[in-house]
Amino acid sequence: MTSAPAVLPAAVLWDMDGTIVDTEPYWMAAEQAIAEEYGGTWTHDDAMALVGSDLLVSGAYIKDRLGLAFTPEEIVEMLLDSVVAQVRHAVPWRDGARELLLDLHEAGVPCALVTMSYQRLVAPILEHLPPETFRVIVTGDMVDQGKPHPEPYLTAAASLGVEPGECVAVEDSPTGATSAVAAGCRVLVVPNHVPVPPGPGLVFRDTLEELTPAELGRL
Missing domain, CATH: 3.40.50.1000 (HAD superfamily/HAD-like)
Known part of the structure; x- marks a missing residue:
């Protein structure tokens, strides 16, 4: 049968x-780098809160959390610059x-x-x-x-x-x-x-x- x-x-x-x-560690590293560059505080809980989110939502969150003058769209491009560079190094x-x-x-x-x-x-x-x-x-x-x-x-x-x-x-x-x-x-x-x-x-x-x-x- x-x-x-x-x-x-x-x-x-x-x-x-x-x-x-x-790639989540790549995103987290990019977020941390922005915080360090602009003198803000970024926590593990902040990073976890953004996992799976729409990028513009993430950009708005980072803007508010760090008090940045950039638009959410500009922050998204900064994140992408970093993550794309990391992916090109290793997938x-x-x-x-x-x-x-x-x-x-x-x-x-x-x-x-x-x-x-x-x-x-x-x-x-x-x-x-x-x-x-x-x-x-x-x-x-x-x-x-x-x-x-x-x-x-x-x-x-x-x-x-x-x-x-x-x-x-x-x-x-x-x-x-x-x-x-x-x-x-x-x-x-x-x-x-x-x-x-x-x-x-x-x-x-x-x-x-x-x-x-x-x-x-x-x-």
Whole structure:
């Protein structure tokens, strides 16, 4: 008796920072550097509060916290300058992420990148992946409302021509998980720097290592 063929997800929608690549320490270093340059105080709690946030939200938070004269947009560009330079030096892949992306690509499962980072940070990371690894890329500078609003994930699913409920989103933060659940996705959470509370629609795993496309389809 032959087993039934594996049911694969219609699409997998990926967060980037903290999920595919562990760039959160890069962001934290950039935030700390701005605080030191302009004589402000920046704490670990401040850094944790911004994990997964829309970049303009982060820029506004840093402006207010440090009392800077720069606009949030200018602060975002300062952060990006630092993080892009660090990524060009070394891409910090999370365990199993690149391998799962390649397996999904080989299995014909469309993937979208759904990140609050901007395109100029995404580009140097994509250089290390095969062309068309992501059929759709949604960045923070492409949406009106960033995570935790559902717009980023709704935009990605619509661009792929699939229903959010047929997709699996992969996230690492409460902000991102909230966005994906609100969009109607099934969500695989692989926590990283901040804990994610349990909730409806969330499945947890410690690592992406040895995870298969078929296992994603069973979520």
